[in-house]
Amino acid sequence: MAYQYPLRSQYGPCDSFFVESDDDGIFAMRTEQRERARIMAKYRQKELGLELSRLTADEYQNDIIDHMEHMESETMPDVNSIDIQTEVQWYMRPYLLDFLIEAHTAFQLLPDTLFLSINLLDRYCSKRVVYKKHYQLVGCAALLIAAKYGDRKDRVPTVRELKSMCCSLYDDEMFTQMEWHVLQTLNWAVGHPTVDAFLELALEEAEEDQELRHMTWFISEMALFHREFVSVRPSVLARSALTLAQCILGRPQPRHSDWSSGYDAGTVLSLSNHLYNPSQILTKKYSSAHLSHVAITVDDFLQRHVQLARRATATPPIEMSVKEPVPVSNVYLAPQTPHKNHGPMVQHGCLTPPITPENEQFGNNNFGKEQRILPHLYPPTPTSQPSTQQMPQMQYHQQYYAPHFIQ
Template sequence: MAYQQSQPRYGHCDSYFVESHDDGFYAIRAEARERARAIAKLQQRAIADELSKLTADEYQEDIMEHMEYMESQTLADVNSIDIQTEIQWFMRPYLLDFLVEAHAAFQLLPETLFLAVNLLDRYCSRRVVYKRHYQLVGCAALLIAAKYGDKKDRVPTVRELKSMCCSLYDDEMFTQMEWHVLSTLSWTIGHPTVDAFLQVALSDSAPDPEAEHMTLYIAEIALFHKEFVSTKSSILARSALALARCILGRPQASTSEWAGAYDPQTVMSLSNHLYQPSQVLSRKYASMHLSSVSATVDDFLQRQAQIARRAAAAPPTPPTPVVEEPKPVQDPFSGPHTPQKNPYGASVMQHGCLTPPITPENEQFGHGHMAKANGYPAYPTTPTPDHPSNVQQHAHYFNGYTSQQHLL
């Protein structure tokens, strides 16, 4: 008997799920619910921002007092670094070039770099550091700073740092140096950086990314120089912001505001170091997402140099002669008058000619001697500030990013 295939009772069906005509209605309701949730999240975020702002205004004075106290407690001592036996100041720019490149490679936050340099300087203020371990201390400081305030997925690993150092140090050496830095600093990591004070200074003004990037560029230039190691972050932030606004032609903050209380001497010192910045730093801030502020500074310095050359080439303006009005002649016999002092002092008339007073013997009327002869104290002349010297050299000291030849 031949097998006969039975036909399906309800006809052919490709799926056990039957399309309903109510799916459009449920989809519209689901979309409306998602939209309502998004609006509620935005409203909650706005309320949270408003409450945070009110709370920040209420505790602003306490926050500033704590930040200023912490910056004084976590400040490096330049005199202690100065007595290091092996570490020299000319090594510092090459290590900072390495840290700047590593910081940019891992895309870390700006405050991470400032905190890492602070940890490095504080450690060198308390411990004798051999030059073969100088780069290792810098890597440990960068690792601690990244763990302290940066995103977890961007914190560099020991393997990555070891690769950047061309396997000069073992894995255990990074771990041991990290623990040694923390124990030396008594596990006090928190240091108010220039970036933290910069946010405070910019909180009362309209957003200006170019001025912010310019301030960070100037502040990072200051990291390379010895004279700013013991400068407080608050002073450096306000002074760098004032210089950045001057370069960009922005109006300065009022003297009654916190940002307006900058130090003019620090501003002048920062401006003297703009001429020859680190090439690594200049390339970093030449990018568009940092407003190309290094190119802006170069253009500004070129304009200032042209203005100085024109002023030096221009002939001096002759002084305008002062014409005195003739005084009325008084008749000596018209009435009583006050006797006038002899206008020639000790001069005498011989043979009808004016003779100057006699010069005392063995008396020199120079700059200081004339002042002493007249009864005034003699002061030395004010020295003219030298042109900023080039502290950057084009040789590289570390392997990977720089070579180790001069540090080993």
């Protein structure tokens, strides 16, 4: 190890007369080793924490599920209160959800943030009267609160960005005031077990099946657009959406003893009926490659089922069965089925016209009007000539029934 005089630097002269040089690179090597050991220790600590979390989760999983189900019952919106809104109607909901989904995708927020923001929106609308011009403002405030609650801090949208997405319809202070008013109305109870939180519990055994996870997200987000699913608990909706996703993708159903097998058959049927008309924004979102093209998969699945339904309802070919001939001796003893004559009756090689009182064409309702005489190619069917005493009575019937036929 060589020693030399201190070198001059921008920090001034060194107080020591001897400065240790690193010509052999020993200090750099030791620093690199310490950094590598620190990274390995951090990685081992993380693995140990995950293993302890798994063991703890297995031990307290039932208690966790019970607490989540209790919390979801405490933070469910009231659909009947939303029904009595004076200006906000249910047909406005899909337009606002399309906007929130686009904003959620643009800021790359977590799936749990979208479900939480919709829950905050519905809970606020069930407790406060919302004007139509402030409906979008409430949705933006709910998205902002949900992003601050559980998403990454570097992805939380700013007020300026939300204002730009709303085309400067609201001022900066309006976003802050609405955010505070939503929190005050909900008594600062933001935590709500969402569909994604219950889905994590249901997909513990299939964590690597990303296509199944994306398909369940697609079905769950589609349910947000419809009123009938607002009152459905997230735990039931998550298991029902997962069951429908497994049917679409051909995945095996879970065992009856698992928590994920407790789906609602009526909810699954309702979700399947709404697959035919999803939102265009939602279809565009889930047609991307990073979400496994699940929207295209659903479209192909529905087309196959439509083709199978058409084949099932098609008229099957008639099979002619050959019956055994009846013996001649038993012809008169066997029951006989009456048959109609094949084809219309023919006289002199032409169709026999129906008999009418005035030898008119069948179905002609223009009584009392001048009739056009058509040349007869064949002699008409002989009809009985009415007597002179019956003529006035016949004319009376024609005059009486003529208005009714014309009408």
